[in-house]
Amino acid sequence: MEWRDQGILLAARRHGETSAIIEVFTPGHGRHAGIVRGGTSRRMAPVLQPGAQLDLEWRARLEDHLGTFRVEPVRSRAWSMADRMALSGLNAVCALLLHALPERQVHARLYRQSLVLLDLLDQPGIWPLAYLNWEMLLLEEMGFGLDLRRCAVMGETANDLSFISPRTGRAVSRAGAGDWADRLLPLPPCLLGEGPAPDAEILQGLDVTGHFLGHHLAPHLGDKPLPEARARYVARFAAQAGRSAAG
Numbered sequence: 001m002e003w004r005d006q007g008i009l010l011a012a013r014r015h016g017e018t019s020a021i022i023e024v025f026t027p028g029h030g031r032h033a034g035i036v037r038g039g040t041s042r043r044m045a046p047v048l049q050p051g052a053q054l055d056l057e058w059r060a061r062l063e064d065h066l067g068t069f070r071v072e073p074v075r076s077r078a079w080s081m082a083d084r085m086a087l088s089g090l091n092a093v094c095a096l097l098l099h100a101l102p103e104r105q106v107h108a109r110l111y112r113q114s115l116v117l118l119d120l121l122d123q124p125g126i127w128p129l130a131y132l133n134w135e136m137l138l139l140e141e142m143g144f145g146l147d148l149r150r151c152a153v154m155g156e157t158a159n160d161l162s163f164i165s166p167r168t169g170r171a172v173s174r175a176g177a178g179d180w181a182d183r184l185l186p187l188p189p190c191l192l193g194e195g196p197a198p199d200a201e202i203l204q205g206l207d208v209t210g211h212f213l214g215h216h217l218a219p220h221l222g223d224k225p226l227p228e229a230r231a232r233y234v235a236r237f238a239a240q241a242g243r244s245a246a247g
Contacts, residue, residue, distance in 0.1 A: 002059040012048040027111040031101040034069040051077040051090045088233040095227035110141045135209040199241035
């Protein structure tokens with residue numbers, strides 16, 4: 001059994017004396033693991049860094065075996081290690097993909113958007129909103145997408161969408177919320193693609209996606225807690241947003 005593809009390196013860990021087991025996200029074979037012989041060598045270790053883009057050749061005797069990878073670097077994102085914010089974001093993306101993706105299940109659209117997102121790491125002015133939209137897509141691809149097209153109470157004629165039901169993920173207008181408003185999640189305009197998306201709105205959006213990642217997706221995955229890498233990124237972004245507002 002063999003195939004060839006490109007992929008994003010999500011994680012690498014030592015295996016035996018000189019090898020490494022890597023997990024990659026590919027467009028044609030989903031999240032896939034395999035052994036890299038000599039993966040801990042001085043030549044290969046710098047290549048096998050999370051976020052790296054790799055050319056991959058996988059081989060195994062049987063399809064359900066772990067198999068081995070031959071890898072060639074396509075694009076390194078090692079520069080992000082010198083930028084705490086970029087590194088924090090990269091780690092959050094890789095950790096969430098490892099957390100959420102079923103093994104060997106294809107998600108080509110999510111792969112493409114993940115690649116676009118990582119290529120925006122060096123553009124801090126637009127990356128936080130791109131990351132928020134990526135979390136929305138991750139929820140959708142995992143079967144827990146939010147329905148923000150119309151008010152769940154008032155129907156298609158409703159406007160002023162202002163809330164999200166924490167139970168159903170459907171939008172609710174201010175009129176439709178009524179006395180239940182304090183039990184709903186606020187819906188920031190940036191989730192609707194409206195307005196300039198200031199940092200405070202993006203943080204509100206991350207609270208919304210964090211709720212559905214933690215309370216809807218996580219139970220589906222056996223109640224695995226959300227990766228700490230996501231919490232670290234959100235905390236770092238919140239601190240940076242606070243400094244910007246103060247400045």
